[in-house]
Amino acid sequence: MFELNRLSEAELESGKYTKIWHGPQHPGITGNMSLELTLSGDDVVECKTHVGYLHRGFEKMMERRTFIQNFPIVCRIAVPEPTFNEYMYAAAVEELAGIEVPDRAQWLRCLNLEMMRLASFLMWLGGASGSFGMNTVYQWTVTHRDYMLDLFEEMTGARIYHMYITPGGVRAPLPEGFTERAMSVMNGIEKLLFEIERVVLNNHIFKLRSQGLGVIDPAMIDPYGIVGPNARAAGLARDVRKDSPYLVYDQLDFEIITGDKSDAYNRTVQRYHEMHQCISLIRQMLEQMPTEGSFHADLPNVLHWKIPAGQTYVKSECTRGEYGYFLVTDGSEYLRRVTIRGPSYTHAIAVMEKLVVGVNIADVAGLMVSLHTYPPEIER
């Protein structure tokens, strides 16, 4: 089951190998982490991952702050996807405190999450293309991500850290004319995706380099805890939105998308299809969104909250798979413990260390990006 074959000191000192550091500052690294690579010629024979460059002690900080004080902290845990943290923290607090969230707030939350997913995918797609030398594509996707950020600014008042989903609901309803503007942005992104299909997915060089790179064997998936698009590309129909429906996903029309081989190319194709699915979900929600009703539950003075003692685990399907918050309360006005489960924890460490062996040094960045990892959620 466990495979971690390391070279001995004698072998490392034999002069046959070169050791290089890939990161923490490297264009092919997703965020600040580094790979300590041992090379034989151009090929990787061993890899050790190093994290800690972004450790800000979120979990510890949250134990020393009141429930509402934690709210502006959680969105900073996964920079490109703050919304998922906001939702899960709010949902866990609501569950333990017995707070009922109005139906309209559930729709607004779900819309916010899917918009976040699309924005995150756009950023990822640019990075993935750039890692294989297609830097122009990055300009396109980041431009369209910026249009998404405009929508977030309209909806929440902020572009990156929205602090929109609060315990009890959301901070504001949709502004007037938002639906039309959002539909227009969706049309634009859909056009972009057709261009992406032609320029990236049908690109001969990209195919040559990414097909067969970093193949995740289906037998690896459970032992390594692989989730999300990385697992779905290997053919496993697993998605928290379908398996444990939350918010209004059970009222939306979508199916789990799967592939037949999880290599760097098919993981890109998988995410490409999921971006189309995301646009479809956003359109459905914009059409079905309730326009009346409360968007926030009535709550007592937030500075005097005391959540009854308990434990819960709340999870959602983020861009990279199962993302969860395990909250423990002891009846006081502080959290006893919070554990944040991000998919990058296993994808960037155990999975990466296994897949990178035998890979050419030029493809390490492409492999890393194809796993779609965010170091901040490893270090918390």
Add this chain to the structure above:
Amino acid sequence: MGHAGLQLVSDMYMQELCERLIQRFDCDQVVHQKADLSLLRVDKDKLESTLFYLKTHEGFVHLSFVTVIDYIEDDIFRLSYMLHNYDSKSDLAVQAEISRTASTMHSIHHLWAQAWTYQRELKEMYGIDFPGSPRVNDEFCLEGWDGPPPMLRDFDTAKFCEERFVDREGRESQDIKQTMRENLYPERGES
């Protein structure tokens, strides 16, 4: 089957599963938090066999995470292993308590290939040892750390910072709680 139907099936399944675990492994402190999440406690020496049984016989093939809760007042760590069953769509937290002063736990890296990363982190952040776990003594997040494990409840973060860092000149520190009270509810005059 609708969402409500699924919930009912999952609820019954989890209750029956917990009954089996109580009989087989003397589990206690069973909590059915929601239809698809239950938590229970098992003796630390039976933890490994419980997890093995759940993985091989009950379909809990996915290890979501391993974490620990520090109950300093009782001098115990409560380790929590969150498992998921993709067939029944349910989560189960298997928890075991160990002494806080002699904190050693059986490694489960042979059950899940990713478990060693969690164990390595817990060694660094809480000082819990997992003998036999690969690279368990390697640094995880903290490079060159020489203090006590920083996630312990009695680790004083303010004191640690005062000893190592210098206040930036011209920067005022405010009590967050007091400031929020004054800004959010000024009319109440709360302090």
